[in-house]
Amino acid sequence: NAGVTQTPKFQVLKTGQSMTLQCAQDMNHNSMYWYRQDPGMGLRLIYYSASEGTTDKGEVPNGYNVSRLNKREFSLRLESAAPSQTSVYFCASSDTGYGYTFGSGTRLTVV
Amino acid sequence: AQSVTQLGSHVSVSEGALVLLRCNYSSSVPPYLFWYVQYPNQGLQLLLKYTSAATLVKGINGFEAEFKKSETSFHLTKPSAHMSDAAEYFCAVSDGGATNKLIFGTGTLLAVQP
Numbered sequence: 272n273a274g275v276t277q278t279p280k281f282q283v284l285k286t287g288q289s290m291t292l293q294c295a296q297d298m299n300h301n302s303m304y305w306y307r308q309d310p311g312m313g314l315r316l317i318y319y320s321a322s323e324g325t326t327d328k329g330e331v332p333n334g335y336n337v338s339r340l341n342k343r344e345f346s347l348r349l350e351s352a353a354p355s356q357t358s359v360y361f362c363a364s365s366d367t368g369y370g371y372t373f374g375s376g377t378r379l380t381v382v
Numbered sequence: 383a384q385s386v387t388q389l390g391s392h393v394s395v396s397e398g399a400l401v402l403l404r405c406n407y408s409s410s411v412p413p414y415l416f417w418y419v420q421y422p423n424q425g426l427q428l429l430l431k432y433t434s435a436a437t438l439v440k441g442i443n444g445f446e447a448e449f450k451k452s453e454t455s456f457h458l459t460k461p462s463a464h465m466s467d468a469a470e471y472f473c474a475v476s477d478g479g480a481t482n483k484l485i486f487g488t489g490t491l492l493a494v495q496p
Contacts, residue, residue, distance in 0.1 A: 316485075
């Protein structure tokens, strides 16, 4: 089925560990996004990529890095995880003027 | 800068009653407006979108929203609530530009009582 695939679905990290969240879309969309969702705060944009080869900071980029590997894939990396990064992470893709298609999310806990 | 405000973090209605979820936006350019729904432990699903065509937008599952420029509002309604409508609803705004960044509201959790 067409859509956005995120891996892993769940992850527990210790403070200071690193990890990469993977995201892939098969809809040939130009733009891809990473959001985090926290209770009472809605979704906040971490990083986005308007097209292959470009990435830009969103509202809450500190502590994260991204890579737009190709048109399909957009990964999010936590270099040194902190408890404040405990959240649900969503990847999304879109074409200009249209709504997003979201992945099912990654639930990350940092202890 | 664009922003959205969702009034009421929790809304409770009886099954069969009118659903009204409020969203006000701020935008310096003609906005694109969206409503998304999130069921427990799932991703977000697009309910409907406004992209400067008809001001009354019909979406999935019987929901609709009306764009009112004078009130800077884009409230979501459904005439008769169903138990399956219980979920969290997010309003979002975009400038529709090349980056198509969406700015989300903080969400409204809808409970439907039998």
